[in-house]
Amino acid sequence: MIFAYNKEYVSDTLLAITADDKGLEQTVERKGNVAQIKNEEGTIVGWNFFAISEVMTIEDRGQVTLTKEQIQQLNTMIKEAGFSEELPADTEPKIVVGYVKSCVEHPDSDHLSITETEVGDGKVLQIVCGAANIRKGLKVVVAKPGAMMPDGLMIWPGTLRGVESFGMICSAKELHLEGAPMKKGILELPQDAVVGEAFPVGKA
Incomplete structure (x- = not known):
């Protein structure tokens, strides 16, 4: 939500x-x-x-x-x-530190990878990523389903080349971080970053 x-x-x-x-x-x-x-x-x-x-x-x-x-x-x-529905009490952060547990080539793409990325409390999401620098063992920033990016983009589950993807692994530019490099690629975090911890983003 x-x-x-x-x-x-x-x-x-x-x-x-x-x-x-x-x-x-x-x-x-x-x-x-x-x-x-x-x-x-x-x-x-x-x-x-x-x-x-x-x-x-x-x-x-x-x-x-x-x-x-x-x-x-x-x-x-x-x-x-006068409505009968209710909103769920969803207070989990939606943009968090993640850990790439596995990373394999997409079977139907020469640039996409399929990752299993931990996002906290033992939860692992399958996320398809197109960054050249994605690899197993990285600490990264993950926008989970239900996240809104600084530019207003909303993240929902989707399918990329026939493979389900449940979130997005983010670049510094997508996060609107001050001084974000112009080069392509996801943001690589220090290894002491805490998986599941909320990650602060910039403003649009």
């Missing part, structure tokens, strides 16, 4: 993006200060919470992390508006 807020550009509205809309047409049902967004398959892909500063204080801009208490406040808004 992705929460995003930018009062200066999107008004006092908190956006909760719950699923990939797959580029399908959307319908919006608004009740009071809550709007539910579905795609044409009937999947709920997001919620809009209007006048959110009347309910909670959000200091950050762009993708924001909410506490369990704030998510419960949103669920109260949903219920009071």
Whole structure:
């Protein structure tokens, strides 16, 4: 799940993006200060919470992390508006330090690799990566499904050349890090970086 807020550009509205809309047409049902967004398959892909500063204080801009208490406040808004669904209490960081446990060539590509990358608490994601410097044993930055990159790109599970991929291994440029090198390639972290720890990104 992705929460995003930018009062200066999107008004006092908190956006909760719950699923990939797959580029399908959307319908919006608004009740009071809550709007539910579905795609044409009937999947709920997001919620809009209007006048959110009347309910909670959000200091950050762009993708924001909410506490369990704030998510419960949103669920109260949903219920009071007359909807029956709830948001899950997902407070895990979405851009984290990862460890490449294995890396093999993609069977249908001369530049893609298939990695098994640990992202914390023993969880391992299969991620397809196109960087030339990807290899087993690296500490890297992983954008997990549900992440929003500094440029607004949202990360969802996908398929690359027939192989499922559950996230993205990031370059310094994609993370908008100050002084990021212009050369291509993923960011290689020191070996003492802690797997699963949130990684701070730059601003768009």
